[in-house]
Amino acid sequence: MSGTKYWLLKTEPESFSIDDLATCPEQTTCWDGVRNYQARNFMRDEMHVGDGVLFYHSNANPPAIVGTARVVREAYPDHTAWQRGDPHFDAKASPENPIWLMVDIQLEKVFREPIGLDQLRTAPALVGMELLRRGSRLSVQPVKKSEYEAIIKLARQKHR
């Protein structure tokens, strides 16, 4: 599909891993808890059903891309923002003024072997990738089609 965009979503596997996603009903989950405006705006303005998602484990050993998913629902209010006691509670958010949004994603593929950060750094096709930029912290970041395809290719090679 032309117009398909590609994204990388970060998660700490201790809080939500790709294996957790695999056990969700329909292998689908809402991507709640994003509390960064730039990340939110990507979801709100540019993410569409069918977009490709690289699933990244941060604060992991090793940090790695561990699989792929698809966007199956476009941005809608993140209700956890006004749930008192939720780790991502935001007193300024409410059903009338949600502030924060989320999308739904569905698992596509769990890589048999994760592609670690160090391997990503050595791939010529990935030079300049946002994830590899020093100090990159965005939890929702755009990925070039060429980068996405290069990573799929790396995952396939690992299988041989």
Next chain:
DNA sequence: GCCAACGTTGGC
């Protein structure tokens, strides 16, 4: 646990 990089907050 350290710390660099980055975002947010709030005084002025």
Next chain:
DNA sequence: GCCAACGTTGGC
């Protein structure tokens, strides 16, 4: 609107 202080992220 500046910017210092503070909190968070995330690799190591």
